[in-house]
Amino acid sequence: MLLVGHGSKLPYNKELIEATAEFIAEKASEYIVKPGFMSINTPSVEDQLDAFRAEDIDMLVVVPLFLARGIHIDKDIPKLLGLPERGKKGTFKTNGKEIPLVYADPIGSDPLLAELMLKNAADAIAELDH
Amino acid sequence: MLLVGHGSKLPYNKELIEATAEFIAEKASEYIVKPGFMSINTPSVEDQLDAFRAEDIDMLVVVPLFLARGIHIDKDIPKLLGLPERGKKGTFKTNGKEIPLVYADPIGSDPLLAELMLKNAADAIAELDH
Numbered sequence: 001m002l003l004v005g006h007g008s009k010l011p012y013n014k015e016l017i018e019a020t021a022e023f024i025a026e027k028a029s030e031y032i033v034k035p036g037f038m039s040i041n042t043p044s045v046e047d048q049l050d051a052f053r054a055e056d057i058d059m060l061v062v063v064p065l066f067l068a069r070g071i072h073i074d075k076d077i078p079k080l081l082g083l084p085e086r087g088k089k090g091t092f093k094t095n096g097k098e099i100p101l102v103y104a105d106p107i108g109s110d111p112l113l114a115e116l117m118l119k120n121a122a123d124a125i126a127e128l129d130h
Numbered sequence: 131m132l133l134v135g136h137g138s139k140l141p142y143n144k145e146l147i148e149a150t151a152e153f154i155a156e157k158a159s160e161y162i163v164k165p166g167f168m169s170i171n172t173p174s175v176e177d178q179l180d181a182f183r184a185e186d187i188d189m190l191v192v193v194p195l196f197l198a199r200g201i202h203i204d205k206d207i208p209k210l211l212g213l214p215e216r217g218k219k220g221t222f223k224t225n226g227k228e229i230p231l232v233y234a235d236p237i238g239s240d241p242l243l244a245e246l247m248l249k250n251a252a253d254a255i256a257e258l259d260h
Binding site for chain 1: 131133136138140142143145146149150153154157158161189191193195196197198199200201218219230232233234235236237238239240241242243244245246247248249250251253254255257258
């Protein structure tokens with residue numbers, strides 16, 4: 001899994017993407033997880049695509065850690081992956097073989113996201129007593 | 131709960147914030163949930179603060195639907211809430227009474243976020259068979 005982050009001059013986006021990549025790797029041992037950034041931070045998406053070419057994998061899943069669709073999601077990332085604009089499936093050449101490439105959606109509206117917001121609200125309220 | 135979104139010229143950020151506000155309201159009937167935007171989209175954060183002044187509430191919880199900390203989170207939103215830079219707790223004047231105001235963290239690194247990424251990956255892989 002290539003976990004794609006936006007990148008930022010401030011350290012927080014990079015920290016978020018890297019910590020989430022670690023959580024995913026701990027939870028799902030079937031994945032090799034590498035974080036890659038669209039801009040400013042390294043490694044870049046291109047660097048990590050190269051790194052995946054040296055791995056013995058059966059499929060490449062690209063997951064953008066973005067809140068919602070936009071130019072990066074619809075246009076820039078597909079271009080880096082060799083997909084047409086808004087394309088979701090393609091192939092990836094690695095170690096002389098060709099494997100499936102799939103491009104997942106960004107976060108989007110999801111009950112899990114609502115749960116996360118409720119958790120952050122509850123944590124903030126709990127801090128009132130401190 | 132005031133759910134704060136970034137706002138965008140494209141429709142996707144607004145759709146995400148509004149859909150998430152609805153999910154939260156369905157899940158947690160103890161909250162009146164209003165979405166407000168930092169820029170471009172309406173209603174603005176200020177509009178919704180005014181709207182909350184007309185509600186019979188005991189506390190105002192402000193939850194930013196942002197991935198990570200940054201200028202909006204540390205500086206701009208606290209200013210709108212009458213909090214010092216990086217402040218998390220204050221008071222809110224409504225209907226002649228003064229109630230606690232708490233300002234929650236953005237999404238940040240959380241196991242739930244990792245789960246959401248795994249779900250999006252699984253959904254994309256399932257699409258391969260279609």
